Amino acid sequence: GDSVTQMEGPVTLSEEAFLTINCTYTATGYPSLFWYVQYPGEGLQLLLKATKADDKGSNKGFEATYRKETTSFHLEKGSVQVSDSAVYFCALKNSNSGYALNFGKGTSLLVTP
Amino acid sequence: GAVVSQHPSWVICKSGTSVKIECRSLDFQATTMFWYRQFPKQSLMLMATSNEGSKATYEQGVEKDKFLINHASLTLSTLTVTSAHPEDSSFYICSARDDRGDSPLHFGNGTRLTVT
Numbered sequence: 001g002d003s004v005t006q007m008e009g010p011v012t013l014s015e016e017a018f019l020t021i022n023c024t025y026t027a028t029g030y031p032s033l034f035w036y037v038q039y040p041g042e043g044l045q046l047l048l049k050a051t052k053a054d055d056k057g058s059n060k061g062f063e064a065t066y067r068k069e070t071t072s073f074h075l076e077k078g079s080v081q082v083s084d085s086a087v088y089f090c091a092l093k094n095s096n097s098g099y100a101l102n103f104g105k106g107t108s109l110l111v112t113p
Numbered sequence: 114g115a116v117v118s119q120h121p122s123w124v125i126c127k128s129g130t131s132v133k134i135e136c137r138s139l140d141f142q143a144t145t146m147f148w149y150r151q152f153p154k155q156s157l158m159l160m161a162t163s164n165e166g167s168k169a170t171y172e173q174g175v176e177k178d179k180f181l182i183n184h185a186s187l188t189l190s191t192l193t194v195t196s197a198h199p200e201d202s203s204f205y206i207c208s209a210r211d212d213r214g215d216s217p218l219h220f221g222n223g224t225r226l227t228v229t
Contacts, residue, residue, distance in 0.1 A: 036220075089157070098145075100162060101147075105155055
């Protein structure tokens, strides 16, 4: 079945450092890919998405490119801020699973001043 | 923006009792809602798909008699954990799909259930 694997955390970075959180997936067909973010005490929020190969999703300085050849959707940001501290979830949605999302385990990011 | 309200945010109950968790879409209609369970340092695991006006669809391994789902209106789905046991202690999260189109799922803030 479909699955998502993302790098384990926690990840600790200094402010303005470069961020990469790896995400790879296994799925049949052509899934849509997502990154969700969960700030402390809040629900999951959509950060960005890509619906087909080579699409790049971007939001708030974060980017991720849908790479079908490597089945990856790595999240990147050039310069993180303390306010980016949160848990990040990679997820996929496959047409054969309706509208439900299949999540990775989440990666906790802590950015220090 | 769209908001999903989940209540309560945390609950402590004794073994053998039942607990109801509510999930409401506040500014949109949601024919379809989803219930997830999250263990510490684990992914969100889909438990069931809740459909307004029909029976919920449960994922393999989820006991339907244990986790009762009722989706009685287009804005409300409830999850009742019946005869709760300590192993049911977990973080439960609901999400709702806006009926108006192919928008992303909206998530509640989750409910921390502790069974003593």
